[in-house]
Amino acid sequence: MASFKKLGLSDSILKVLKELGFEKPTEIQEESIPQLLEKNTDFIGLAQTGTGKTAAFGLPLLERIDPDSKATQALVLAPTRELGQQIAEQLYTFSKYLDKVNVLAVYGGAPIQGQIKALKRPQQVIIATPGRLIDLIKRKAVKLGEVQYLVLDEADEMLNMGFKDELDEILSYTPDDKLTWLFSATMPQEIKRMVKKFMDQPIEVKVNTKNEVNVNITHQYISVKSRDKSDAMIRILDSDPDIRGVVFCRTRMDTQNLAEFLMRKNYRADALHGDMSQAQRDKVMKRFKSKSLQVLIATDVAARGIDVNDLTHVFHYTLPDQIEYYTHRSGRTARAGKKGVSISFIGGGDQYKIKALERRLGIDFTQFQIPSAADIVQLAADKWAQGVLDTNEGGKIDDEILEKVNLQFADLSKEELVAKVLLNQLQRLDIDSDRDLNDTVRQRSGGSGGSSGGRFRRERNDRGKGGYKGKKKFERSDRSDRSGGGGKKKHKSKSEGKSKDFKSRYKKKKKG
Numbered sequence: 001m002a003s004f005k006k007l008g009l010s011d012s013i014l015k016v017l018k019e020l021g022f023e024k025p026t027e028i029q030e031e032s033i034p035q036l037l038e039k040n041t042d043f044i045g046l047a048q049t050g051t052g053k054t055a056a057f058g059l060p061l062l063e064r065i066d067p068d069s070k071a072t073q074a075l076v077l078a079p080t081r082e083l084g085q086q087i088a089e090q091l092y093t094f095s096k097y098l099d100k101v102n103v104l105a106v107y108g109g110a111p112i113q114g115q116i117k118a119l120k121r122p123q124q125v126i127i128a129t130p131g132r133l134i135d136l137i138k139r140k141a142v143k144l145g146e147v148q149y150l151v152l153d154e155a156d157e158m159l160n161m162g163f164k165d166e167l168d169e170i171l172s173y174t175p176d177d178k179l180t181w182l183f184s185a186t187m188p189q190e191i192k193r194m195v196k197k198f199m200d201q202p203i204e205v206k207v208n209t210k211n212e213v214n215v216n217i218t219h220q221y222i223s224v225k226s227r228d229k230s231d232a233m234i235r236i237l238d239s240d241p242d243i244r245g246v247v248f249c250r251t252r253m254d255t256q257n258l259a260e261f262l263m264r265k266n267y268r269a270d271a272l273h274g275d276m277s278q279a280q281r282d283k284v285m286k287r288f289k290s291k292s293l294q295v296l297i298a299t300d301v302a303a304r305g306i307d308v309n310d311l312t313h314v315f316h317y318t319l320p321d322q323i324e325y326y327t328h329r330s331g332r333t334a335r336a337g338k339k340g341v342s343i344s345f346i347g348g349g350d351q352y353k354i355k356a357l358e359r360r361l362g363i364d365f366t367q368f369q370i371p372s373a374a375d376i377v378q379l380a381a382d383k384w385a386q387g388v389l390d391t392n393e394g395g396k397i398d399d400e401i402l403e404k405v406n407l408q409f410a411d412l413s414k415e416e417l418v419a420k421v422l423l424n425q426l427q428r429l430d431i432d433s434d435r436d437l438n439d440t441v442r443q444r445s446g447g448s449g450g451s452s453g454g455r456f457r458r459e460r461n462d463r464g465k466g467g468y469k470g471k472k473k474f475e476r477s478d479r480s481d482r483s484g485g486g487g488k489k490k491h492k493s494k495s496e497g498k499s500k501d502f503k504s505r506y507k508k509k510k511k512g
């Protein structure tokens with residue numbers, strides 16, 4: 001693989017890359033940088049999230065800026081404030097040894113006055129979200145008449161968020177002879193249309209978007225009824241305290257509900273979605289990055305492009321409508337050569353989506369059994385016992401106190417004492433029942449099971465307003481109706497019996 005030096009970058013940039021520990025370019029960087037440095041052409045770069053697209057356009061962009069001109073020469077458009085800030089941070093760092101090149105980010109959700117003031121100084125590179133930029137143009141705070149480079153970053157997301165009209169408007173303020181560089185993870189129809197409209201014979205570079213990021217990811221699914229999803233989430237979190245991940249939901253409402261549910265149960269979780277104020281979102285991200293949050297419950301848009309490493313898991317609480325999004329979401333884990341797990345929550349009617357994902361993405365899924373409450377109790381007991389064994393009590397408790405407590409327990413055998421202490425410990429688990437949450441009612445494919453149909457209601461399709469309308473949907477070819485209501489009944493009564501038994505064993509009273 002080539003070095004950054006061979007790509008034609010200047011010493012000032014090479015120096016900072018070295019400081020950042022960027023040893024060699026990623027594939028998209030290797031393909032993009034030389035062309036963007038040399039050719040005066042429009043450009044399309046397609047590569048998954050986390051593959052270093054910012055440097056792929058950012059480095060050549062900074063190299064091409066004329067530091068002696070004070071005009072705004074480059075405009076980078078990003079769909080969200082978070083992404084805009086991340087791009088700005090990276091470009092700012094990359095420009096460390098480039099004298100006189102200024103980089104400024106402007107975005108909604110922050111006071112406009114400060115941005116207007118900053119725009120009075122020369123800013124050769126402006127990173128902006130579309131809405132705020134239009135506002136600033138209208139106030140004549142920003143001038144785009146000398147823009148030579150326009151970068152559309154995360155272009156697919158920009159369109160998903162409904163910024164089409166804003167883009168039209170912004171582009172009308174820029175010179176016709178500028179170069180347009182478009183970067184995106186996916187290439188839906190709308191982008192193809194946009195490319196036709198706004199770009200002139202672009203060079204297109206596409207980096208293997210399918211397997212590269214997914215190679216270290218284990219794809220799993222759990223079969224679970226909608227109403228059991230939140231309990232299943234808890235079981236999974238309880239079964240492995242080392243989990244650190246993002247839970248993707250399709251709607252803001254789902255995101256909020258799940259986050260609140262988990263927080264009520266004292267999990268270190270919080271939500272990230274578009275209805276939150278910028279300050280709230282920043283705060284949540286900060287906590288997640290610093291690991292004081294274990295799980296982030298997010299919508300696709302809010303989590304898009306957010307750069308957090310060390311995630312062990314990605315959960316698809318609801319599968320996305322658009323297949324590309326699955327890869328996108330899963331790509332949040334297994335970064336930098338690490339391994340990761342991507343777990344999809346599958347309702348009965350969603351089974352065909354797993355097949356479609358396997359076929360379209362060339363990956364294999366295995367079913368993950370939702371841990372039983374007994375499994376979790378076992379784990380917790382083991383962990384507790386190990387913790388007790390590892391405790392070094394020597395001289396740390398006052399002899400008098402120790403003696404007194406020993407007297408209190410004098411009539412108990414060791415077995416009785418252990419049982420009591422363990423029960424006391426396990427009650428904190430707050431497990432409501434040991435119902436089997438695995439939805440064991442199997443979907444039959446091929447129709448051999450004689451489908452009566454309509455026995456079960458399909459899951460409601462409550463995708464968010466302005467969602468992925470018109471996008472490529474999952475193919476439904478291998479879908480079949482399910483039957484087997486009797487199985488469901490039997491299953492239920494069995495678990496109810498078990499549940500009672502469990503409660504009497506482990507649970508005295510639900511905590512207030």
Ligand code: ADP
Nearest residue numbers: 022023024025026048049050051052053054055
């Ligand atoms: P994308 O825009 O494709 O989602 P980013 O540009 O945000 O990806 O980069 C993801 C992460 O990878 C960032 O933390 C960035 O600093 C890092 N990164 C980018 N290029 C390299 C490289 N060549 N070597 C090491 N790390 C890199």
Ligand code: MG
Nearest residue numbers: 053054153305
């Ligand atoms: Mg990016």
